[in-house]
Amino acid sequence: GENVGLHLPTLSVQEGDNSIINCAYSNSASDYFIWYKQESGKGPQFIIDIRSNMDKRQGQRVTVLLNKTVKHLSLQIAATQPGDSAVYFCAENIGGYQKVTFGTGTKLQVIP
Amino acid sequence: DTAVSQTPKYLVTQMGNDKSIKCEQNLGHDTMYWYKQDSKKFLKIMFSYNNKELIINETVPNRFSPKSPDKAHLNLHINSLELGDSAVYFCASSPGQGNRELFFGEGSRLTVL
Numbered sequence: 001g002e003n004v005g006l007h008l009p010t011l012s013v014q015e016g017d018n019s020i021i022n023c024a025y026s027n028s029a030s031d032y033f034i035w036y037k038q039e040s041g042k043g044p045q046f047i048i049d050i051r052s053n054m055d056k057r058q059g060q061r062v063t064v065l066l067n068k069t070v071k072h073l074s075l076q077i078a079a080t081q082p083g084d085s086a087v088y089f090c091a092e093n094i095g096g097y098q099k100v101t102f103g104t105g106t107k108l109q110v111i112p
Numbered sequence: 113d114t115a116v117s118q119t120p121k122y123l124v125t126q127m128g129n130d131k132s133i134k135c136e137q138n139l140g141h142d143t144m145y146w147y148k149q150d151s152k153k154f155l156k157i158m159f160s161y162n163n164k165e166l167i168i169n170e171t172v173p174n175r176f177s178p179k180s181p182d183k184a185h186l187n188l189h190i191n192s193l194e195l196g197d198s199a200v201y202f203c204a205s206s207p208g209q210g211n212r213e214l215f216f217g218e219g220s221r222l223t224v225l
Binding site for chain 2: 032034036038041042043044045046049087089091093098099100101102104105107
Protein backbone atom coordinates (compact mmCIF):
# COMPACT_ATOMS: atom_id res chain seq x y z
CA GLY A 1 0.00 0.00 0.00
CA GLU A 2 0.99 3.63 -0.03
CA ASN A 3 3.38 4.63 2.70
CA VAL A 4 5.77 7.26 3.83
CA GLY A 5 9.11 5.97 5.07
CA LEU A 6 12.30 7.29 6.60
CA HIS A 7 15.84 6.20 5.79
CA LEU A 8 17.39 6.64 9.26
CA PRO A 9 15.66 5.49 12.42
CA THR A 10 18.19 7.23 14.72
CA LEU A 11 20.39 10.22 14.06
CA SER A 12 23.01 11.54 16.48
CA VAL A 13 24.46 15.00 15.94
CA GLN A 14 26.77 17.26 17.86
CA GLU A 15 25.24 20.38 19.34
CA GLY A 16 25.75 23.26 16.94
CA ASP A 17 25.97 21.07 13.86
CA ASN A 18 23.30 20.93 11.18
CA SER A 19 20.91 17.96 11.07
CA ILE A 20 19.30 16.44 8.02
CA ILE A 21 16.40 14.06 8.38
CA ASN A 22 15.26 12.27 5.25
CA CYS A 23 11.95 10.82 4.15
CA ALA A 24 10.81 8.86 1.11
CA TYR A 25 7.19 8.83 0.05
CA SER A 26 5.51 6.62 -2.50
CA ASN A 27 2.14 8.25 -3.21
CA SER A 28 2.67 10.47 -6.23
CA ALA A 29 -0.80 11.94 -5.69
CA SER A 30 0.26 13.55 -2.40
CA ASP A 31 0.35 17.31 -2.69
CA TYR A 32 1.03 18.42 0.85
CA PHE A 33 3.82 17.37 3.17
CA ILE A 34 4.38 18.13 6.80
CA TRP A 35 7.12 17.63 9.36
CA TYR A 36 6.19 16.98 12.96
CA LYS A 37 8.31 16.90 16.09
CA GLN A 38 7.38 14.62 18.98
CA GLU A 39 9.08 15.13 22.32
CA SER A 40 9.04 12.40 24.91
CA GLY A 41 5.62 12.01 26.52
CA LYS A 42 3.96 14.55 24.26
CA GLY A 43 1.91 14.64 21.10
CA PRO A 44 3.46 15.51 17.73
CA GLN A 45 3.82 19.20 17.01
CA PHE A 46 3.79 20.87 13.62
CA ILE A 47 7.17 22.18 12.49
CA ILE A 48 6.87 23.13 8.85
CA ASP A 49 4.93 22.19 5.75
CA ILE A 50 5.37 22.36 2.03
CA ARG A 51 3.05 22.05 -0.92
CA SER A 52 3.92 20.08 -4.00
CA ASN A 53 4.19 23.20 -6.14
CA MET A 54 7.27 24.22 -4.13
CA ASP A 55 10.66 22.57 -3.73
CA LYS A 56 11.94 24.48 -0.72
CA ARG A 57 10.49 26.24 2.26
CA GLN A 58 12.28 27.86 5.15
CA GLY A 59 11.28 28.51 8.69
CA GLN A 60 13.15 29.51 11.77
CA ARG A 61 16.28 27.29 11.75
CA VAL A 62 14.42 24.69 9.69
CA THR A 63 14.24 24.11 5.96
CA VAL A 64 12.18 21.53 4.14
CA LEU A 65 13.21 20.34 0.70
CA LEU A 66 10.95 18.45 -1.64
CA ASN A 67 12.13 16.48 -4.64
CA LYS A 68 9.10 15.18 -6.47
CA THR A 69 11.18 13.45 -9.13
CA VAL A 70 12.52 10.93 -6.64
CA LYS A 71 9.71 11.34 -4.12
CA HIS A 72 12.02 12.55 -1.40
CA LEU A 73 11.52 14.98 1.45
CA SER A 74 14.08 16.28 3.89
CA LEU A 75 14.14 18.41 7.00
CA GLN A 76 17.22 20.44 7.72
CA ILE A 77 17.78 21.87 11.18
CA ALA A 78 20.47 24.50 11.47
CA ALA A 79 22.67 24.80 14.55
CA THR A 80 21.04 21.85 16.29
CA GLN A 81 20.31 22.40 19.97
CA PRO A 82 19.62 19.97 22.83
CA GLY A 83 15.98 21.03 22.70
CA ASP A 84 15.78 19.62 19.19
CA SER A 85 16.14 16.10 20.57
CA ALA A 86 12.90 14.35 19.66
CA VAL A 87 11.34 11.97 17.16
CA TYR A 88 10.64 13.60 13.81
CA PHE A 89 7.92 12.44 11.46
CA CYS A 90 7.22 13.32 7.90
CA ALA A 91 3.62 13.10 6.83
CA GLU A 92 1.76 13.35 3.57
CA ASN A 93 -1.69 14.32 2.51
CA ILE A 94 -3.68 14.27 -0.70
CA GLY A 95 -5.58 17.46 -1.46
CA GLY A 96 -9.18 17.57 -0.39
CA TYR A 97 -8.92 14.40 1.65
CA GLN A 98 -8.80 14.36 5.44
CA LYS A 99 -6.27 11.56 5.82
CA VAL A 100 -2.74 12.50 6.86
CA THR A 101 -0.35 9.55 6.66
CA PHE A 102 2.74 9.50 8.85
CA GLY A 103 6.14 8.01 8.17
CA THR A 104 7.97 5.76 10.59
CA GLY A 105 9.85 8.49 12.48
CA THR A 106 13.50 9.36 13.07
CA LYS A 107 14.89 9.87 16.53
CA LEU A 108 17.25 12.81 16.70
CA GLN A 109 19.77 12.76 19.53
CA VAL A 110 21.76 15.92 20.15
CA ILE A 111 25.09 15.40 21.85
CA PRO A 112 26.05 18.34 24.07
CA ASP B 113 -5.68 26.72 27.89
CA THR B 114 -5.07 23.27 26.47
CA ALA B 115 -6.12 23.22 22.82
CA VAL B 116 -6.69 19.48 22.48
CA SER B 117 -7.19 17.63 25.73
CA GLN B 118 -7.56 13.91 26.30
CA THR B 119 -8.56 11.96 29.37
CA PRO B 120 -7.34 9.82 30.90
CA LYS B 121 -3.62 10.23 30.29
CA TYR B 122 -2.92 6.71 31.56
CA LEU B 123 -5.19 3.70 31.57
CA VAL B 124 -4.29 0.24 32.85
CA THR B 125 -6.90 -2.46 32.50
CA GLN B 126 -7.46 -6.18 32.12
CA MET B 127 -8.12 -8.05 28.91
CA GLY B 128 -11.78 -8.26 28.05
CA ASN B 129 -12.72 -5.00 29.74
CA ASP B 130 -14.39 -2.04 28.03
CA LYS B 131 -12.86 1.42 28.30
CA SER B 132 -13.30 4.91 26.89
CA ILE B 133 -10.97 7.77 26.11
CA LYS B 134 -12.36 11.26 25.80
CA CYS B 135 -11.13 14.12 23.65
CA GLU B 136 -12.10 17.75 23.49
CA GLN B 137 -10.74 20.59 21.39
CA ASN B 138 -11.34 24.28 22.01
CA LEU B 139 -9.88 25.48 18.72
CA GLY B 140 -13.15 25.61 16.84
CA HIS B 141 -11.87 23.06 14.33
CA ASP B 142 -14.21 21.11 12.11
CA THR B 143 -12.20 17.89 11.88
CA MET B 144 -11.04 15.51 14.59
CA TYR B 145 -9.01 12.33 14.49
CA TRP B 146 -7.86 9.36 16.48
CA TYR B 147 -4.37 8.01 15.87
CA LYS B 148 -2.74 4.97 17.43
CA GLN B 149 0.99 4.98 18.17
CA ASP B 150 2.61 1.63 18.80
CA SER B 151 5.75 0.79 20.75
CA LYS B 152 7.89 1.54 17.69
CA LYS B 153 6.42 5.04 17.51
CA PHE B 154 4.53 4.31 14.32
CA LEU B 155 1.50 6.62 14.07
CA LYS B 156 -1.49 5.15 12.29
CA ILE B 157 -4.76 6.92 11.64
CA MET B 158 -7.84 5.18 12.98
CA PHE B 159 -10.76 7.53 12.48
CA SER B 160 -11.57 10.98 11.23
CA TYR B 161 -14.71 12.97 11.85
CA ASN B 162 -15.76 16.17 10.15
CA ASN B 163 -18.52 18.10 11.85
CA LYS B 164 -19.65 15.01 13.77
CA GLU B 165 -19.73 12.82 10.67
CA LEU B 166 -17.42 9.85 10.17
CA ILE B 167 -15.11 10.50 7.23
CA ILE B 168 -12.36 7.92 7.66
CA ASN B 169 -12.42 4.48 9.21
CA GLU B 170 -9.10 2.78 8.59
CA THR B 171 -10.21 -0.83 8.84
CA VAL B 172 -10.22 -0.62 12.60
CA PRO B 173 -11.85 -3.60 14.38
CA ASN B 174 -15.45 -2.88 15.27
CA ARG B 175 -14.51 -3.26 18.93
CA PHE B 176 -13.44 0.37 18.51
CA SER B 177 -16.35 2.78 18.33
CA PRO B 178 -15.81 6.51 18.05
CA LYS B 179 -18.53 8.91 19.01
CA SER B 180 -18.73 12.61 18.26
CA PRO B 181 -21.55 14.30 20.20
CA ASP B 182 -20.54 17.66 18.74
CA LYS B 183 -17.69 18.91 16.64
CA ALA B 184 -15.60 19.80 19.69
CA HIS B 185 -15.63 16.26 21.09
CA LEU B 186 -14.53 12.90 19.77
CA ASN B 187 -14.55 10.00 22.18
CA LEU B 188 -13.20 6.53 21.63
CA HIS B 189 -14.80 3.48 23.20
CA ILE B 190 -13.07 0.13 23.07
CA ASN B 191 -14.88 -3.12 23.83
CA SER B 192 -13.33 -6.43 24.82
CA LEU B 193 -9.82 -5.09 25.14
CA GLU B 194 -6.97 -7.23 23.83
CA LEU B 195 -3.26 -7.21 24.58
CA GLY B 196 -2.55 -5.79 21.14
CA ASP B 197 -4.62 -2.72 21.95
CA SER B 198 -1.85 -1.51 24.25
CA ALA B 199 -0.57 1.70 22.70
CA VAL B 200 -0.68 5.45 23.01
CA TYR B 201 -3.83 6.89 21.48
CA PHE B 202 -3.67 10.44 20.19
CA CYS B 203 -6.55 12.70 19.46
CA ALA B 204 -5.99 15.49 16.95
CA SER B 205 -7.95 18.22 15.25
CA SER B 206 -7.52 20.31 12.15
CA PRO B 207 -9.26 23.42 10.89
CA GLY B 208 -10.33 21.79 7.63
CA GLN B 209 -11.24 24.09 4.75
CA GLY B 210 -7.93 23.35 3.06
CA ASN B 211 -5.82 23.73 6.21
CA ARG B 212 -4.54 20.28 7.00
CA GLU B 213 -2.26 21.04 9.94
CA LEU B 214 -2.96 18.65 12.81
CA PHE B 215 -3.06 19.74 16.44
CA PHE B 216 -2.46 16.80 18.74
CA GLY B 217 -3.40 16.09 22.30
CA GLU B 218 -0.87 14.77 24.80
CA GLY B 219 -1.90 11.17 24.26
CA SER B 220 -3.56 8.48 26.35
CA ARG B 221 -1.37 5.50 27.18
CA LEU B 222 -3.45 2.34 27.32
CA THR B 223 -1.93 -0.77 28.87
CA VAL B 224 -3.89 -4.01 28.64
CA LEU B 225 -2.78 -6.74 31.04
